[in-house]
Amino acid sequence: MDAEPAVASxxxxxxxxxxxxxxxxxxxxxxxxxxxxxxxxxxxxxxNLFPLGQGINLSFYDWDGITPGTWVGLDNYVEFFxxxxxxxxxxxxxxxxxxxxxxxxxxxxxxxxLLSRIRIRGLTFxxxxxFLPLVITDVVxxxxxxxxxxxxxxxxxxMDAVGLGALVPxxxxxxxFNTALPAVGVFGLWGQFGFCLILFLAGVMKIPASLYxxxxxxxxxxxxxxxxxxxPGLRYELQVVLVLTVIGTLGTxxxxxxxxxxxxxxSTSVPAYQIWSRLFRTGEVGSAAALGLVLMLIVFAVxxxxxxxxxxxxxx
Amino acid sequence: xxPTTRPQITMNYVLLxxxxxxxxxxxxxxxxxxxYPSGPxxxxxxxxxxxxxxxxxxxxxxxxxxxADSFTTSVIVAAVMVPASVILSILGGYAFATMRxxxxxxxxxxxxxxxxxxxxxxxxxxxxxxxxxxxxxxxxALIILEVSGEVAFGIFWMRAAFLSAPPSLLExxxxxxxxxxxxxxxxxxxxxxxxxxxxxxxxxxxxWNEFFLxxxxxxxxxxxxxxxxxxxxxxxxxxxxxxxxxVIVALPIVIVFIIFQREFMRGMLTGAVKG
Numbered sequence: 001m002d003a004e005p006a007v008a009s010x011x012x013x014x015x016x017x018x019x020x021x022x023x024x025x026x027x028x029x030x031x032x033x034x035x036x037x038x039x040x041x042x043x044x045x046x047x048n049l050f051p052l053g054q055g056i057n058l059s060f061y062d063w064d065g066i067t068p069g070t071w072v073g074l075d076n077y078v079e080f081f082x083x084x085x086x087x088x089x090x091x092x093x094x095x096x097x098x099x100x101x102x103x104x105x106x107x108x109x110x111x112x113x114l115l116s117r118i119r120i121r122g123l124t125f126x127x128x129x130x131f132l133p134l135v136i137t138d139v140v141x142x143x144x145x146x147x148x149x150x151x152x153x154x155x156x157x158x159m160d161a162v163g164l165g166a167l168v169p170x171x172x173x174x175x176x177f178n179t180a181l182p183a184v185g186v187f188g189l190w191g192q193f194g195f196c197l198i199l200f201l202a203g204v205m206k207i208p209a210s211l212y213x214x215x216x217x218x219x220x221x222x223x224x225x226x227x228x229x230x231x232p233g234l235r236y237e238l239q240v241v242l243v244l245t246v247i248g249t250l251g252t253x254x255x256x257x258x259x260x261x262x263x264x265x266x267s268t269s270v271p272a273y274q275i276w277s278r279l280f281r282t283g284e285v286g287s288a289a290a291l292g293l294v295l296m297l298i299v300f301a302v303x304x305x306x307x308x309x310x311x312x313x314x315x316x
Numbered sequence: 317x318x319p320t321t322r323p324q325i326t327m328n329y330v331l332l333x334x335x336x337x338x339x340x341x342x343x344x345x346x347x348x349x350x351x352y353p354s355g356p357x358x359x360x361x362x363x364x365x366x367x368x369x370x371x372x373x374x375x376x377x378x379x380x381x382x383x384a385d386s387f388t389t390s391v392i393v394a395a396v397m398v399p400a401s402v403i404l405s406i407l408g409g410y411a412f413a414t415m416r417x418x419x420x421x422x423x424x425x426x427x428x429x430x431x432x433x434x435x436x437x438x439x440x441x442x443x444x445x446x447x448x449x450x451x452x453x454x455x456x457a458l459i460i461l462e463v464s465g466e467v468a469f470g471i472f473w474m475r476a477a478f479l480s481a482p483p484s485l486l487e488x489x490x491x492x493x494x495x496x497x498x499x500x501x502x503x504x505x506x507x508x509x510x511x512x513x514x515x516x517x518x519x520x521x522x523x524w525n526e527f528f529l530x531x532x533x534x535x536x537x538x539x540x541x542x543x544x545x546x547x548x549x550x551x552x553x554x555x556x557x558x559x560x561x562x563v564i565v566a567l568p569i570v571i572v573f574i575i576f577q578r579e580f581m582r583g584m585l586t587g588a589v590k591g
Binding site: 028029030033051055065111126129130132134136137144147153157193195199285288299 | 324346412432441521527548566585
């Protein structure tokens with residue numbers, strides 16, 4: 001799914017979480033701590049923090065990567081508002097979020113609520129199967145879905161068999177201007193769904209049975225029980241999944257590169273792909289740097305906003 | 317547990333089976349497709365078993381896709397970056413969990429920030445930095461960048477693991493006169509073994525699956541996923557052959573996942589949920 005699968009994804013919970021107990025500063029005063037932190041910090045600073053500074057500088061230039069660049073001030077940022085292609089990329093990412101975030105969460109919640117009512121035998125086995133799409137390299141799963149969406153692939157074959165062959169796009173789903181983006185979306189839904197379900201199932205099992213019993217004594221039906229017990233009990237899992245999937249979608253790259261190359265036309269172009277293509281295809285280095293920084297700011301803002309909203313929701 | 321009726325239970329299992337089947341179908345489909353006769357024009361429909369078992373596809377894909385070379389890159393990069401990431405994370409996590417030094421909090425939060433800095437934000441300047449260092453298309457570029465990206469999560473993870481150790485453990489070591497270095501390797505690392513194993517597995521998966529960095533920084537020595545991407549681009553019409561390539565690239569991570577599935581789950585679930 002995301003360009004930086006696990007790292008960026010596992011990030012999330014970070015900003016949130018009520019004060020961990022360890023907030024009382026742990027340990028004793030020891031300056032030798034610097035030595036322990038130094039190797040990791042030097043690498044991290046040199047290849048993550050320092051480039052951020054360089055990127056800010058680059059973003060003020062019009063530079064093709066070879067000849068000397070010219071200072072253009074904020075032009076590369078103004079582009080963000082004036083160039084339709086950039087807005088289009090974000091519009092695509094917003095649509096993808098429905099598939100990468102909203103639908104997996106809704107389906108995962110629904111199924112987790114259903115499944116929470118029984119003790120599942122062989123859960124480990126099902127978990128392994130449901131996790132596979134997330135564990136296997138995006139490039140591999142993308143290759144699988146290229147075949148599924150092919151004009152002669154399984155989806156077309158199945159539709160032919162039930163008499164819907166006329167609805168198969170002549171260039172396959174990934175080759176059609178109208179269907180390429182939702183097709184990528186369905187791929188994302190497939191990749192994210194298992195993770196959401198398993199995370200929610202794990203969360204549901206931690207909800208004390210007494211809460212369910214109490215709800216039932218009060219005569220709550222399954223729907224009331226879901227909104228009164230299950231959903232509040234999964235608040236934290238929900239927050240995590242929401243941040244994870246939304247950040248992941250903002251950075252979507254691998255599957256776009258492998259499945260569509262941003263096409264047909266620009267119908268599946270996304271911000272990360274535009275950055276890559278400006279850097280390597282069109283030689284708009286300063287603009288690529290600016291786009292990367294803007295994407296980062298959006299990721300920060302979204303992470304902050306979701307964590308804030310969910311925490312405020314919890315206080316009520 | 318809730319009072320549930322038999323049909324309800326059956327219904328739930330049916331649901332679970334359907335959902336799992338959807339998750340696995342594209343993968344099993346590719347596995348089957350990889351055994352179909354290769355060549356353009358032959359298209360596995362995705363239903364039923366392959367007409368024959370064309371093991372040859374694997375040999376052809378291995379050669380045509382240059383997987384000997386791309387596997388070498390992936391293996392070398394992982395062999396260096398996994399131990400390096402884990403050791404640096406252990407050292408850093410230990411300091412943040414057991415020591416107090418001026419600025420430690422600020423430095424820790426800087427690392428945390430790294431968890432959400434997207435690669436896209438730094439990739440442009442990084443490209444020119446790596447070029448200036450003369451490391452384009454080398455193993456070192458991937459190793460250094462991947463380690464520098466993993467330590468943020470690793471330190472975060474190991475700090476939590478060391479914090480969960482009972483304080484008496486470390487105190488006892490100190491009373492015995494152990495140095496901080498001795499206490500780390502003699503007491504804390506053995507205590508945190510499960511967390512370290514989980515971290516190792518996750519870091520390996522990240523390294524094996526890394527695509528974006530490989531795409532940007534390698535030319536003639538791609539990693540396995542990058543090699544597959546270009547192979548699939550060159551042989552778009554030969555589904556059987558591309559599928560064989562996909563299976564080859566997926567196999568190592570699937571094997572690791574099946575062996576260490578408990579660590580994987582713990583890492584992906586608590587790694588996501590635990591702050």
